[in-house]
Amino acid sequence: MYKILIKTKNDKQSIIKVDYANTFMKRFKGLMFKDEITPLLFKQDNENKFLATIHTLFMKKTIAIIYVNTHDEIQEIITLKPWKIYTPQKSGIKYIIEVSENTIKENNIEITNKIKVLKKIEKD
Structure with missing residues (x-):
């Protein structure tokens, strides 16, 4: 598990705990078939x-x-319903973060916010 620090406008910060899809199988499976959305x-x-x-x-x-x-x-934030496919508008993507749809509003996440991936943490 990792933490992502998001610096929003007005220098406010949010932290989101995420799983890291660092193997072929984790990337392949992603959030398919899950009842609960764990940020990835x-x-x-x-x-x-x-x-x-x-x-x-x-x-x-x-x-x-x-x-x-x-x-x-x-660079971009998009909400996708099940059974959709999406390609980002621009290249230059370093990270992709999948979260529940309400995470964006709850954390005031907007385009141009800065993020920092913090080192690995133990699962709570």
């Missing part, structure tokens, strides 16, 4: 926008997707 972090090896395409096939709930660029700024 993907680190991109390539900045190509087509390799940052996300699908919600076999998902039970609507999710929000946060695309973070190579400057650690939130």
